[in-house]
Amino acid sequence: MKLVWLITLLPLAIRAIPFSVSPEAWSVRDIPTSQRAAREAGRVTVQYLNYYSGSPHQLLYLDAVRKATVKSIPEIGDKFYIEFTTKDYQTNEARVCTASVFFRQQQAKPAIHVNCTTSGSLMKAREDDYNFYSKVKKQITPISGKDIPDSFGFIEPDMLPVWYLAIMGSSFAVWEKTTEERSYTMAQIKTVQQLPRKDDSVAFDYDILLHELPTEEMIHCSLHIVWIPGKPPKVDYECSNNAENGSGAESEEGSTFLGNFK
Numbered sequence: 001m002k003l004v005w006l007i008t009l010l011p012l013a014i015r016a017i018p019f020s021v022s023p024e025a026w027s028v029r030d031i032p033t034s035q036r037a038a039r040e041a042g043r044v045t046v047q048y049l050n051y052y053s054g055s056p057h058q059l060l061y062l063d064a065v066r067k068a069t070v071k072s073i074p075e076i077g078d079k080f081y082i083e084f085t086t087k088d089y090q091t092n093e094a095r096v097c098t099a100s101v102f103f104r105q106q107q108a109k110p111a112i113h114v115n116c117t118t119s120g121s122l123m124k125a126r127e128d129d130y131n132f133y134s135k136v137k138k139q140i141t142p143i144s145g146k147d148i149p150d151s152f153g154f155i156e157p158d159m160l161p162v163w164y165l166a167i168m169g170s171s172f173a174v175w176e177k178t179t180e181e182r183s184y185t186m187a188q189i190k191t192v193q194q195l196p197r198k199d200d201s202v203a204f205d206y207d208i209l210l211h212e213l214p215t216e217e218m219i220h221c222s223l224h225i226v227w228i229p230g231k232p233p234k235v236d237y238e239c240s241n242n243a244e245n246g247s248g249a250e251s252e253e254g255s256t257f258l259g260n261f262k
């Protein structure tokens with residue numbers, strides 16, 4: 001008897017939900033793929049992938065956003081569903097990805113879920129990663145450098161992997177700093193210094209500049225990156241605005257390092 005009741009009531013209950021709490025009630029709309037918000041959602045997803053792959057020789061950049069939908073949840077935030085293509089920095093190989101990117105209102109570090117087609121050059125990238133790693137491990141004089149790229153946009157071929165490693169590691173900080181209103185791209189390595197490690201990993205300290213949009217400000221960050229091929233890097237970072245006038249412009253909380261060292 002009770003079961004029959006339940007079954008007859010169920011369709012009513014389901015029909016009632018959309019008008020109260022169902023996600024369908026929130027406004028879901030397509031947005032032009034050329035819109036800034038669509039590209040920024042794609043860009044932060046690619047940065048997340050670059051960090052997460054743990055492979056400095058498999059870095060991607062955003063090529064084109066093909067489809068973008070946003071679900072706006074009042075007082076909570078905006079969730080983007082996007083389809084986009086990426087290109088590999090080195091091989092130019094294209095991949096197709098779908099992602100959901102959820103920006104909570106006024107908060108950094110969007111929640112990202114992403115699927116991409118697999119890469120054909122994975123083995124080559126792994127090999128390049130390992131060769132770089134071995135070279136760093138065997139280094140008698142620790143690697144160091146500054147102003148990469150230089151003011152002409154030039155990077156010494158020897159320093160390319162060091163630049164890629166900085167992009168991979170800084171992508172973690174960038175993902176954590178990104179909000180719906182602010183995005184970041186790596187602009188330059190000011191200084192880099194390899195640190196000795198007794199374990200299997202390699203470590204570098206970087207001072208870098210991030211380019212912030214839409215403010216066009218340069219953000220100065222110190223990064224400490226510890227890496228083993230095939231694993232997302234461990235990253236500690238500290239960023240402060242006003243890179244141009246360093247004196248007294250350090251971050252307000254003093255020297256709080258953020259990161260994923262646990």
Ligand SMILES: *[C@@H]1O[C@H](CO)[C@@H](O)[C@H](O)[C@H]1NC(C)=O
Binds near residue numbers: 098099113115
């Ligand atoms: C990724 O793939 C899984 C398994 O096919 C699927 O359940 C999930 O919805 C996909 N996520 C995105 C963001 O496309």
Ligand SMILES: *[C@@H]1O[C@H](CO)[C@@H](O)[C@H](O)[C@H]1NC(C)=O
Binds near residue numbers: 242245246247248249
């Ligand atoms: C840094 O520069 C900005 C504007 O360029 C100025 O307002 C600020 O007072 C400067 N800060 C320091 C600590 O010099």
